Amino acid sequence: MDVTFAFSLLVVVVIYSSLLSFLFYLKRASCKYNTPPGSSGWPIVGENIDFGLLGPPKFIKKRMEKFSSDVFQTSLLGEKMAFFCGPQGNKFVFSNENKLLASWWPKSVSKVLLFTEVINEDQKVVAPLLENTVHHILKPEALKQYIPVMDSMARKHMEIEWAPYKEVKVYPLSQKYTFALSCKLFMDEDDDDKVNKVLENFNIVTNGMISIPIDFPGTAYNRAVKGGKVLRDGLMKIISTRRKELMENKENVRHDILSKMLLVTNEDGRLMSEKEISNNIIGLLVASYETSSVAITFILKHLAENPHIYDQVREEQMMIAKSKQQELLTWEDIEKMKYSWNVARESIRLAPPGQGAFREALTDFKYAGFTIPKGWKIFWNVNTTHNDPKYFPNPAKFDPSRFEGSGPVPYSFVPFGGGPKMCPGKEYARLEILVFMHNFVKKFKLKKLIPNEKIVYRSTPVPAKGLPVHLYPHRKN
Incomplete structure (x- = not known):
């Protein structure tokens, strides 16, 4: 027998045997418990391909209709996973943080983004340090100080990246703005070459980290x-x-989050290592830059598609602009942008930048009549409610009035999560988005160049061609 053929045959037999063993293991595991209905897809690959091709909204809707509107199972990223659905599912997940559930991220994501050698055991020490520092820099007193910086950078960004051109691509420009702002506020870094280099690699990472x-x-x-x-x-x-700068000149401490991380100590007097700090800075960049740039992109998309809504947003923003000379925006100005924020929230409902978050079952527990075994992964996802006509009548319609008065049903609009793990950057994102909207509508109206541009799903939804638009500058009064 030919040696090459014999080797190939052996490989096929080994793979086939492994797949049979894997299927047998899944069957035994599912028989032991009354687990949620669903599908595990193909061995090893699971349902990753379907999830990627359909996109989260269609993938979830299809399985909720076929299996259960409360909870269904699937297999993603090599893990058995339960999707909790509807407001009750969201409430259950948010209410059981650190009781039945704990935060979890796939190892594949950690390998791409982080120094994995300082996670796990050390992370128990790092988390409180980071939490205290993040809450300090994101509390209202600190956020008020960021608004003039955001406004100043947005003005400069509009003059350099938008004003000179008749046609631009919204998504890459919004990425450039939000990333530069994050680098400035988190690391006091405003060297364009350094920032652009980091951004280039950041995009490579985020485009591939949720792939197979x-x-x-x-x-x-x-x-x-x-x-x-x-x-x-x-x-x-x-x-x-x-760190070297701080050691040589401690009295000249900057007030960004990086400097705070370099100086903060735990109860034992231990400083955070540089690798731990890198992990935490990357976590902040992922949370602050990517989702905000997607939110801004879709807000401009929806303003282009709804001229009457654009006009109302501009009217609100021009009232604020006319009450000032050349002064930068303040907290009081932001608080007046109520209609603009309703528009932003409606856009985020239709195109949520953050799709949800992973959790891990700490013990066996029951939900909706089914057992979730210890070790199973949980994925709560905004798409189980954001497009449901039970909670948002005529869900495809862009209607900012949904957020007037008492607003949507509790736990149905959850772009920032909820409970103890609600995104601490929610207010930061609100300021960043509203400052951008203010500066954009003051200067431009826009028209989409590709009317039916396809939306693709990476780690977030993005327009396939970057949302090219034609800009129409407003005449100066």
Whole structure:
């Protein structure tokens, strides 16, 4: 028998045997418990391909209709996973943080983004340090100080990146703005070359980190792994330089979050290591930059599609602008942008930048008559409610009035999560978005160049071509 053929046959037999063993294991595991209905998809691959091709909204709707509107099971990223659905599912997840459920991220994501050697046991020490520092920098007193910086950067961004052109792509420009702002506020870094280099690798990472984790040359995941290393190396240089500055000149401490992380200690007097700080800065960048840039992109998309709503937003913003000379925006100005924020929330409902979050079952528990076994992964997802006509009548219609008065049913509008793990950057995002809207509508009206541009799903939904638009500058009064 030919040696090559014999080897190939052996490989096929081993793979086939492994798949049969895997299927047998799944069958035994599901027989032991009355687990939620659903499908595990293909062995190893699970339902990753369907999830990617359909996108979360269609994937979830299809399975809620077929299996259960309360909870269904699937297999994603190599894990058995339960999707909790509806307001009751959201409330259950949010109410059981650190009781029945704990935060969890796939190892494939951690491998791409983080220094994994300082996670796990050390993370128990890092988390309180980060939590205290983040809450300090995101509390209202601190946020009020950021508004003039946000406004100043937005004005400069409009003059340089938008005003000189008749046609632009909204998504890459909104990425550029939100990332530069995050770098300035979190690391006091405003060197354009450094920021753009970090952004370039950040995009490679975010585009591949939720893909099927096959680390072979040419795959999106392989590119993400390589981009993640370059990203971490770049951040480590910034962190090391700042630590040296602080040691040489402690009285000249900057007030950004990086400096606070370099100085904060735990109860034992231990400073955070540079790798721990890098992990935490990356976490902040993921949370603050990517979702905000997607939110801004879709807000402009919906303003272009709804001229009458654009006109009402501009009217509100021009009243604020006319009450000032050249002064920068203040907290009081932001508080007047009520209609604009309703518009932003309606856009976020229709195109939620953050799709949800992962949890892990700490013990066996029952929900909706089914058992969720210990170790199963949970994914609460905004799409189980945001497009449901029970909670949002005529859900495809863009209608900011949904958020007037008492607003939507509790736990039905959850773009920032809820409970103890509600996104601490919710208010930061609100300020960032409203400051951008103010500066944009003061200067421009816009028209989409691709009327039916396709929406694709990476780690977030994005317009396939970057949302190219024609800009119409307003005449100066």
